[in-house]
Amino acid sequence: MSMKLGLIVILASLCLSAWAQSTGDEELKIDVMALDPDVDLSPLKDPRYVPHSVGQTPPAPRDELPSPTERDQIFASAGLVAAIESMDDLDRDILFRRAEALTHRKLCERYSHLPPEGLQKLQERIRQWRKP
Numbered sequence: 728m729s730m731k732l733g734l735i736v737i738l739a740s741l742c743l744s745a746w747a748q749s750t751g752d753e754e755l756k757i758d759v760m761a762l763d764p765d766v767d768l769s770p771l772k773d774p775r776y777v778p779h780s781v782g783q784t785p786p787a788p789r790d791e792l793p794s795p796t797e798r799d800q801i802f803a804s805a806g807l808v809a810a811i812e813s814m815d816d817l818d819r820d821i822l823f824r825r826a827e828a829l830t831h832r833k834l835c836e837r838y839s840h841l842p843p844e845g846l847q848k849l850q851e852r853i854r855q856w857r858k859p
Contacts, residue, residue, distance in 0.1 A: 755775055756775055756776075756777050757775050757776050757777065758777050758779060759771060759776050759777065759778045759779065760779050761778065761779065761780050764780060768780075792820055792823060792824070793823075793856065795816055795819075797856075798819060798820070798823055799819070801823075801849070801852045801853060801856055802819070802849065804848070804852050805845050805846075805848035805849035805851075805852050806842075806844075806845045806848060807841065807842075807845045807846075807848075807849060810840075810841045810842060810845060811841070822838065822849075823853065825837060825838075826846065826849045826850050826853055827850075827853055827857075831843075831846065831847055831850060834846050834850070
């Protein structure tokens with residue numbers, strides 16, 4: 728196996744491990760960067776893979792996350808400060824994204840340890856925050 732192909736396999740493995748943790752609630756897209764222009768990305772036929780060549784930047788996400796301070800203020804306004812106290816910044820960002828993307832029922836199933844009324848308030852606060 729060539730060094731270039733080995734790097735692609737390693738990167739794909741890392742991406743697939745993240746995919747394995749997904750429940751299928753959100754559509755997963757995996758950006759694959761070819762660091763060498765001679766690497767053939769055509770074998771990546773799965774629609775989840777989005778190949779990019781050297782010099783080509785993956786598209787920026789549609790929307791940004793709030794700053795950690797602003798995000799925590801949104802959680803506080805939903806009454807979730809004590810409930811998310813043990814979460815680190817990454818877990819809080821993931822909760823924020825899922826609160827936007829999932830239905831209330833799915834969100835409550837995924838975060839059964841958090842109060843459903845707090846999750847509903849969180850979804851409302853995020854919608855208000857997204858409005859211009």
